[in-house]
Amino acid sequence: MRKEILLTDIINFIKDKLKVIHGNPEGIKVKYLRAPKDVDQITLDWINDGKENIQDRVETSKAMAIIIAWNIVYSESLKNQGKVIIQVENPKLEIARIANEFFVEKKFHGIHHTAVIHPNAVMGENIYIGPNSIIGDCKIGNNVIIFGNVFIYDNVEIHDDVEIHNGVSLGNEATNFIRDIDGQYIRFAHIGKVVIENNVVIGANSVISRGVLENTIIKKGSKIAQLVFIGANNIIGENCLIRPNVMTSGSVSIGAQTIIAPSVTIREHRKVGEGCFIGMGAVVTKDIPNGETWIGNPAKKMVK
Amino acid sequence: MRKEILLTDIINFIKDKLKVIHGNPEGIKVKYLRAPKDVDQITLDWINDGKENIQDRVETSKAMAIIIAWNIVYSESLKNQGKVIIQVENPKLEIARIANEFFVEKKFHGIHHTAVIHPNAVMGENIYIGPNSIIGDCKIGNNVIIFGNVFIYDNVEIHDDVEIHNGVSLGNEATNFIRDIDGQYIRFAHIGKVVIENNVVIGANSVISRGVLENTIIKKGSKIAQLVFIGANNIIGENCLIRPNVMTSGSVSIGAQTIIAPSVTIREHRKVGEGCFIGMGAVVTKDIPNGETWIGNPAKKMVK
Amino acid sequence: MRKEILLTDIINFIKDKLKVIHGNPEGIKVKYLRAPKDVDQITLDWINDGKENIQDRVETSKAMAIIIAWNIVYSESLKNQGKVIIQVENPKLEIARIANEFFVEKKFHGIHHTAVIHPNAVMGENIYIGPNSIIGDCKIGNNVIIFGNVFIYDNVEIHDDVEIHNGVSLGNEATNFIRDIDGQYIRFAHIGKVVIENNVVIGANSVISRGVLENTIIKKGSKIAQLVFIGANNIIGENCLIRPNVMTSGSVSIGAQTIIAPSVTIREHRKVGEGCFIGMGAVVTKDIPNGETWIGNPAKKMVK
Numbered sequence: 025m026r027k028e029i030l031l032t033d034i035i036n037f038i039k040d041k042l043k044v045i046h047g048n049p050e051g052i053k054v055k056y057l058r059a060p061k062d063v064d065q066i067t068l069d070w071i072n073d074g075k076e077n078i079q080d081r082v083e084t085s086k087a088m089a090i091i092i093a094w095n096i097v098y099s100e101s102l103k104n105q106g107k108v109i110i111q112v113e114n115p116k117l118e119i120a121r122i123a124n125e126f127f128v129e130k131k132f133h134g135i136h137h138t139a140v141i142h143p144n145a146v147m148g149e150n151i152y153i154g155p156n157s158i159i160g161d162c163k164i165g166n167n168v169i170i171f172g173n174v175f176i177y178d179n180v181e182i183h184d185d186v187e188i189h190n191g192v193s194l195g196n197e198a199t200n201f202i203r204d205i206d207g208q209y210i211r212f213a214h215i216g217k218v219v220i221e222n223n224v225v226i227g228a229n230s231v232i233s234r235g236v237l238e239n240t241i242i243k244k245g246s247k248i249a250q251l252v253f254i255g256a257n258n259i260i261g262e263n264c265l266i267r268p269n270v271m272t273s274g275s276v277s278i279g280a281q282t283i284i285a286p287s288v289t290i291r292e293h294r295k296v297g298e299g300c301f302i303g304m305g306a307v308v309t310k311d312i313p314n315g316e317t318w319i320g321n322p323a324k325k326m327v328k
Numbered sequence: 329m330r331k332e333i334l335l336t337d338i339i340n341f342i343k344d345k346l347k348v349i350h351g352n353p354e355g356i357k358v359k360y361l362r363a364p365k366d367v368d369q370i371t372l373d374w375i376n377d378g379k380e381n382i383q384d385r386v387e388t389s390k391a392m393a394i395i396i397a398w399n400i401v402y403s404e405s406l407k408n409q410g411k412v413i414i415q416v417e418n419p420k421l422e423i424a425r426i427a428n429e430f431f432v433e434k435k436f437h438g439i440h441h442t443a444v445i446h447p448n449a450v451m452g453e454n455i456y457i458g459p460n461s462i463i464g465d466c467k468i469g470n471n472v473i474i475f476g477n478v479f480i481y482d483n484v485e486i487h488d489d490v491e492i493h494n495g496v497s498l499g500n501e502a503t504n505f506i507r508d509i510d511g512q513y514i515r516f517a518h519i520g521k522v523v524i525e526n527n528v529v530i531g532a533n534s535v536i537s538r539g540v541l542e543n544t545i546i547k548k549g550s551k552i553a554q555l556v557f558i559g560a561n562n563i564i565g566e567n568c569l570i571r572p573n574v575m576t577s578g579s580v581s582i583g584a585q586t587i588i589a590p591s592v593t594i595r596e597h598r599k600v601g602e603g604c605f606i607g608m609g610a611v612v613t614k615d616i617p618n619g620e621t622w623i624g625n626p627a628k629k630m631v632k
Numbered sequence: 633m634r635k636e637i638l639l640t641d642i643i644n645f646i647k648d649k650l651k652v653i654h655g656n657p658e659g660i661k662v663k664y665l666r667a668p669k670d671v672d673q674i675t676l677d678w679i680n681d682g683k684e685n686i687q688d689r690v691e692t693s694k695a696m697a698i699i700i701a702w703n704i705v706y707s708e709s710l711k712n713q714g715k716v717i718i719q720v721e722n723p724k725l726e727i728a729r730i731a732n733e734f735f736v737e738k739k740f741h742g743i744h745h746t747a748v749i750h751p752n753a754v755m756g757e758n759i760y761i762g763p764n765s766i767i768g769d770c771k772i773g774n775n776v777i778i779f780g781n782v783f784i785y786d787n788v789e790i791h792d793d794v795e796i797h798n799g800v801s802l803g804n805e806a807t808n809f810i811r812d813i814d815g816q817y818i819r820f821a822h823i824g825k826v827v828i829e830n831n832v833v834i835g836a837n838s839v840i841s842r843g844v845l846e847n848t849i850i851k852k853g854s855k856i857a858q859l860v861f862i863g864a865n866n867i868i869g870e871n872c873l874i875r876p877n878v879m880t881s882g883s884v885s886i887g888a889q890t891i892i893a894p895s896v897t898i899r900e901h902r903k904v905g906e907g908c909f910i911g912m913g914a915v916v917t918k919d920i921p922n923g924e925t926w927i928g929n930p931a932k933k934m935v936k
Contacts, residue, residue: 305611307913
């Protein structure tokens, strides 16, 4: 059973972000975040700042408590119904914070007995490792969540507050082979690490290759989605967002705050700047300077 | 050892689809379905309706029993060899049905002792769960086959006659983050379900994200291939066919009977109609009306 | 602790490839292969033949032992420092061989107690099977390494010296369905094998479908990267290199020595010749003759 949350507790939690409150929150309880069509009296409703007819939407919402971005008229009708209207700068962001604090169960802790852990692995405090995950001779920081069926090869370093979803492979050796004179392939061994810095998230079934001689590094705060491949020696900057099915070849570097849309492929040794956006399905064959948007196959700078 | 099957049993199984039978099936046994070059006397042979020279192919097949789409002349030679020629509307379809009934072992049952099942999970009748699969607090219907190394997060609903292949991830939270004022990402928690309706198949290592507030739904009869990513809040209509390496972003909807070729990517919030075909490698950035074929990057309507 | 290696042992190992040695290797020990910026006295350094200023680089390297492609002047300075300069045809290739022989731990052996093996599986000598891998009714040759969380369906044949990384799926049935008259899909059962020939490597989370009536075959020496999908009935020729995120539809054949760059998609039944190169993100809809380079979506022959 989901429990009821006092609206006053929620308001207290976001008190630094409050602009205006209409109505009296005392005694009001909420229980759900819900899609617009499902909103009921015990839903905490919110209206994004881009939406039109905000006054109308507030008037017609079934919820007792609504978070909005622009001020409205606290009409007689709203007053009579006892509704509470809470104005903040960014309702979606505040709802995200509220959800993480009040609506998401934090239940992961401990190492499942079916996980297979290398005896020399070094583990921080407050770690969760899910069923059937396999952890090599690695160093894992504090507050790390590793879901089930994850495979981490030796010589991977995971810092604090990292979250790794099921089926992820960290430290797999990329297919770096050198063709011999008779056409056969000789493996070029990878002896670098994978380093996952603080607050990184890696989505289900993604694969991150270890570096060849240097390390593959995912810098702090970056979020990597599902079914992503990150090549050897990549440096992914801070707070990047890499969406599903992206593929980056070996020795790619990505600057901080860059967003890579789904199904993008990036050629080896390419440097993508900071604050860039690479559009869906782009095939990047050139370096991309800071702040630019590139799209297409082959990718070109978008002219606005 | 594969066992011999009486041709009369097979004919009886497809009796509603028979148009003409030449020759006497009594006493004839078949043991194999085989590639054309490997056909022998105990193979059940068939000829697709698109093939030319059907009379020739029937005359020269080594098989004693052949299923065909168009009638042929039951020649003296065929008669003397005692061959049986069976005419139906769609030989490939009938062979598929026959294979499923007579040639494929149905051996999956029970829950492997290495599977890790949430104590509150609700299970239907006649379920198979393979080794090392991890099942959260879910509801699973009847006659469901879940192969090994599958990971199902909490709050996933699987209806009847569903088949989930190894390495699949259901209910992984998509990388839905909101950028804070200081450039850091705050997770927007996903509290919707994944709902997999009757007769759906999901191929190896595919990932289906849970909905944010509403549910991600794969409607009945749809077949999803391998290494596919289905985003949060997607509605995949009935009897769709989604081929390998497809990626659909969040809040995409796909109408019934639509076929999505390999490596297609679809932008968030796009609506694809019913009975559409999206060609290999297409990058879909617009809505697609019912019945249309779109191809290319960016995808455009194909002009025939 | 990594151990020290006698330079004389390394020289002896590559003695057939030596052209010139300057200096006296007796008593010199090396311990690392390192990125250029990290080279120290006990690193075995090397310089690729493409690099400029080789004399300069040799003079300024901190390493005592350097492998190079072009002869240099063995200067007074090099002589006074006692440095050893070893000239070979292909330094990168020799470093790869040296790394595999001296710098990579060969520690994989045995079958992990959490692996689930079909009782009828036939196993060769000197096999490693990692934790939680699931092996069906298969035939596995000698010196095969299978990492953890691998899933191998029944009726797969793996020859000698094969290496299969974590999360791989072999023998998954492709989504081969036939649409019935009422729009529902009937599965066309796959009864062919997957055959993995000698010296093949398959990267993490890749999926190889079994053949329908014939076999899917990966011929000897081919290297398949991560998150790759190989369709039913594919024949991948000898010594091919298939990079991450590639998708080949059913019944594709690829000639020997062909290289397929990342994120390529190939249409069903297409024949790619020997010694071809298919560029990153290409969508191949036509047959490609021997020795050609094709790029783009849709892929076209590259005009040089």
